[in-house]
Amino acid sequence: MSDLARTRADFPILHQQVNGKPLVYLDNGATSQKPRRVIDALVHYYERDNSNVHRGLHALSMRATDAYEGARARIAKFIHAADPAEIIFTRGTTESINIVAHSWARAHLKAGDVILTTEMEHHSNLVPWQQVARAVGATVRYIPVLGADAEGGLDYAALDTLLTPEVKLLAFTHISNTLGTINDAARLCARARAIGATTVIDAAQSIGHARIDVQALGCDFLAFSGHKMCGPTGIGVLYGRRALLDQLAPDETGGGMVVSVTYEGATWKPSPERHEAGTPNIADAIALGAACDYLDEIGRDAIAAHDHHLAQIAMEKLSVVPGIRIIGPRGGQPRGGLVSFAFAEVHAHDVVTFADEDGLALRGGHHCNQPLMRKLGLTSTTRASFYLYNTAAEIDVLVASLRRIQKFFVG
Amino acid sequence: MSDLARTRADFPILHQQVNGKPLVYLDNGATSQKPRRVIDALVHYYERDNSNVHRGLHALSMRATDAYEGARARIAKFIHAADPAEIIFTRGTTESINIVAHSWARAHLKAGDVILTTEMEHHSNLVPWQQVARAVGATVRYIPVLGADAEGGLDYAALDTLLTPEVKLLAFTHISNTLGTINDAARLCARARAIGATTVIDAAQSIGHARIDVQALGCDFLAFSGHKMCGPTGIGVLYGRRALLDQLAPDETGGGMVVSVTYEGATWKPSPERHEAGTPNIADAIALGAACDYLDEIGRDAIAAHDHHLAQIAMEKLSVVPGIRIIGPRGGQPRGGLVSFAFAEVHAHDVVTFADEDGLALRGGHHCNQPLMRKLGLTSTTRASFYLYNTAAEIDVLVASLRRIQKFFVG
């Protein structure tokens, strides 16, 4: 059995038929599938160790606490955080970013300040900043994307004029979920740091696909979701530098994060407890730790190479399908494992419905990226996004399906 | 096999030894165990249907969406909500209450207003109100508990003076996690409604133990956690009347909850999407639906009767253990399935550590109820909390263990 076949064998969901055809799951940008080991971690927890954490002294509670805090330490290692207390468990990227917007930004930004972000952000890394800007009287500015099909990536030259002293926060995506662009996160963080701005990286699309070292990147905050990195739904992480997290006022309050409560008021524990009010998502945090183990066993460099390889093949084969316009980086430029494209005469939803007939799982729409779509003169694209279990043969299924669709609608 | 034996067979975790003794799990107030069916729902989802919801048109995405929205409808039925759109999925009770505090209370309360709550609230239904009161200049007032051991429950007579026109919000727990008191939720809601105050019920301790009919209770909001009702960790619900939820500004913003986004701003969908930014906890929501099925098959009246039966036995048998002080309702007064007690000369943590040796899982501490503890002149209690799979024989194990502890420490 080849490595790839072995990897595929780890994912129970892949071995099914959809509409009478083998499932070809190319919707990894939306969510990834889960290896047996992650599912087993959930089952094991609920069958052996389930208990509430932190406040318990009996055997189950101690086992659950050890497993939960063990997962925190595992994830700290996964992203090279200096301290497990820098890992806050959240529901996902969106909640992580909202916590920074609520707790950090509302406390630190004032009228006249600028939040700098990019034109390629997912709504989850855009709308929260617009909201906080509105609340405090700050402004959101955008680093432009270059080229008619955004093939040029971010306009780094524009940083010289955009990074004015009013910029207090720089928030950007590591890999674009729509374009596939890989942004130079270390460079962006260094530029922001040079003017004293705080940085937030949306790592939703990169976390499961590349090595991440928060200390090397030099970011202040980093957000990601477990479900896109072979982990379960409902769990994600906000990484923050300890010095920032310990100062930060909690967004949510309640059990587990307080030192002392009276009928008059309360005081907070340090991080991470201060930012995790209530019973946490214990089982899914533990399973996310198992996902880290799994990904590191396969090797994140190997995954990145595989993603890149499939994206290159897809770019080549798609570019000769009649009527297709590919958006995002071209040629040798860095690109994550996804390809977004539009047919001149077939809407993305019709593409997805037709492709489903061939067993293909594709995503069609604005990919939570409406302003960018508008800028590119599109209302939607179809996206094929790859992961460690996808094969070159699956791209052939995709291409054959797209040709059939083009033929049906256009002739 | 008796009904109870059959029920126990549904819970894999119960059939293990702890410190060489059969596990006696009496920490259900902190979290409940999960039946096979709930665990299977998670496995089935990840092995067959896993996909992101809402924005997808391929087979897996449609199956995941149907299952997720099906769970919403199932839970609406479980609490007799008028409309599935009144069910917002959250991480748990604490997050649900925080959403009301952030979105409803900050928008509706002003200086001079009063938030009325009780002296027996869990920190999660207390600290968020203190925080919002501080933010807007409102005051938190408390309905007293009666009796030296809080055996009298809430002082309903005090409502006449406490329910002044300044009261805009009444937030209270349905069943106290520390005392076991069952509050008369319908009566409290009716009194609040009469003066136009909005009501929030913390149903964390009641949701899995009694029938809940939000329309009969007449509440505006109701919060609960899945993990205390045989469901997974990381999922809970905020119920709100549709008219309120559709008006409410979202607490978190991002993907999935917007209608239209530009580089300048965004507009929101109606409930429930408007209150669920980002990828939701799909798997655990679906498994929570399975927990509803399970509980309704056993029957919530039967569960309530079983809880009550065990609590009565425990009260009787514990009251004759030397040195024990039982707190909460006495005699025939309504009481949920839990008993909290304190030894005069043995601290709760020593009790829990000793009991663990006998396979018992108990909780010792302030139960996230510090102000009430202080009022009762205690620093901690030990709590035994029962659920559908507990037996009268387990209470004998508890009593024998407590006698041994008393003997060891006091002689």
Added chain:
Amino acid sequence: MSADLSELYQQVILDHNRRPRNRGKLPTANRVAHGNNPSCGDECSVHLRLDGDRIAEISFDGSGCAISQASASLMTTQLKGKTAVEAQKLYDEFHHIVTTGEAPAEISDLAAFAGVHTFPARIKCATLGWHAALNALKSDPLPATTETHKD
């Protein structure tokens, strides 16, 4: 191609998608409403001129999938000359067709949309234009959205 899929993309629908009728703005319009489908980004504006209580002229505008475009196109051909009450009645029938697949004999071209009912996620595509039209008839200045739990 599966039976379900050829049911969905009937010849009538493909034809309306390729050669939409009454497409564009209507300079004489006295009612207009905009609808969008937030989950997929489909948009549809309906412009109409009410003459008394009858729709004298009607057009649509927007972008979206074949189903939403064909539905809006076909709708304009059906609504011309109708009153608001008749339009609502027609929509109710159409809604019944796309949600159940049952097409009453007396309705003609609308029956082409019966195949939609086996693709529940596409129902809101089929009804997008209709929602906009009904809102335009009510002179409702709010954007119609089909993103509700009723569809």
Added chain:
Amino acid sequence: MSADLSELYQQVILDHNRRPRNRGKLPTANRVAHGNNPSCGDECSVHLRLDGDRIAEISFDGSGCAISQASASLMTTQLKGKTAVEAQKLYDEFHHIVTTGEAPAEISDLAAFAGVHTFPARIKCATLGWHAALNALKSDPLPATTETHKD
């Protein structure tokens, strides 16, 4: 009773728990600090009188489990007469004992706490009084908390 449990609740500990030494407020104290263990509600205040750089008198006050009370009691008997530097050194040794179970021969009564290391959740009980004492020595007006990830 299991070996682990009798290791945890040694006679020395039970004795200090039943008859705590130096318990209560110290009217002559010139340093005081409060510690609490937020996860279980244990509290401990340490009062001391520093004479030059030596602890001339010391007492503790508070409530908590047998481990935390006995540890604070025993601590007061050990710290009397020590300097801040010596106190820190003693704490380091104590911390080593409760986290590893290894008790160096030359330390006497503190070794009774070696059994704590098999109950990691109780380590913060054992160190609560010590944290308060070290904070008192630093005249740190902030409450000591053992609720960190280092314990």
